[in-house]
Amino acid sequence: MTETRPVTAERPGQWHPVLAAVFAAFDAHRIRWCLLRVPSHPQGHTGDVDLLVHDADSATVRAVLQDLGFARQPIGGTPDLFFLRYHGDTDCWLWLHITRNLAFGPYGAFDTGAAAACLDRRMRHRDAWLLNDADTFWVTLLHGLLDKGTVSVGHRGTLSAFTDAAAAGGPVADVVARYCPPGWTISQLLGCAHAGEWDALANFGSALPAQWRTQAPGAMRAARAAHLARLLRHPLNPWRRRGLSVAVVGPDGAGKSTLAAGVADSFFLPTVTSYMEVRDESLAGVARWRVPGLTFLVYLIVLWRRLAAARYHQAHGELVVFDRYTSDALVASADGLDCKKRLARWIHRYVFPDVDLALVLDVPGSVMFARKGERSPEELEAERQRLLRLSSVRSNIDVLDGTQSADQVRRAAIERIWSRYADRWRGRGPSNVTASTAADW
Secondary structure (H helix, E strand, C coil): CCECCCCCCCCCCCCCHHHHHHHHHHHHCCCCEEECCCCCCCCCCCEEEEEEECHHHHHHHHHHHHHCCCEECCCCCCCCEEEEEEECCCCEEEEEEEECCCEECHHHCEECCCHHHHHHCCEEECCEEECCHHHHHHHHHHHHHHHHCCCCHHHHHHHHHCHHHHCCCCHHHHHHHHCCCCCCCHHHHHHHHHHCCHHHHHHHHHHHHHHHHHHCCCHHHHHHHHHHHHHHHCCCHHHHHCCCEEEEECCCCCCHHHHHHHHHHHCCCCEEEEECCCCHHHHHHHHCCCCCCHHHHHHHHHHHHHHHHHHHHHHCCCEEEEECCCHHHHHCCCCCCCHHHHHHHHHHHHCCCCCCEEEEEECCHHHHHHHHCCCCHHHHHHHHHHHHHHHCCCCCEEEEECCCCHHHHHHHHHHHHHHHHHHHHCCCCCCCCCCCCHHHC
């Protein structure tokens, strides 16, 4: 039977609205679920929200989360699922870590097999399901010792709060008792937690894996084989995991550098910025050699090195934000250009790779002139119009209202970038990656 009695430790009374919607949808679809740990900031930036769901409900979970705007993060080799969503109204990222097993350690090799039993014992607290108090203690202990290798300061409070409840035992406690190293008992573990003897619990955690392997010798081999099978089942995951390239485009005074810095500071995934303008003074030393074409060759080499660095970061899953990408040159006026500059424009158009997304900051010329006082309002307005015309024929260009506050522009930019990530992760990208199926579990 499912327990509904009050829990013994303080619980949050409110959740972020997106989390509340997730919990309500799970209940509406009769999904058997519970939180493994209460998020540290349940009403704001939640970080990693850990949930346990019943194996039989996994397909429904995926469908519900997709309907709520989440996209599955393509992390290969793990039996768990990770879903991400950006909520622009609260400027908040929601990251859900969903598992169907209470398994710990490398590759989840130390599987308690107690997930279904713990869900049967879960407890209701307002609009969320939580682990039974006793199970909370034992799951937290194993998570700290086998996943983290220590009893962290954050876990100590939970263990202290639920020590008395843990004495009642339960399915996870039974597993711990079964694999206890020689010289340890459940009573000793509870005594250490009650007395705050965290170093002693850490010593227990150091001995526990070896004892578990001794009594279940095939567990690690089976976990590694399952890990490899999952990697082979999703050969396109590396493509889906790679980072996007985003160019922030606009005339002087549009707010490109401010937006690039704002996105880098607040995007969920690791982000780097790359400044793509090569100033004349940086090439002055080369120009002194007076070798025809040498300065231009060095100019191209500098740009290609920066592009190669950007590709490296993208391959490692990072977002790359370009400030003054080469696409800026495509909309600059061609009047009065000499042969060298015309050649540079040709190379920018046909040689340098395009970005995944270009964000055009739409600001009237008079406003840009008032911001920086560089060039004339007429020149700035003419370049703005060329950018807007370019955006009408290029599918990878989105226009942002740059007259809004810097925070509003940043949120709008993050929503556009996140939309591209979500489409790729859902298999809607150019490589026709198929959507993942229930077999991923």
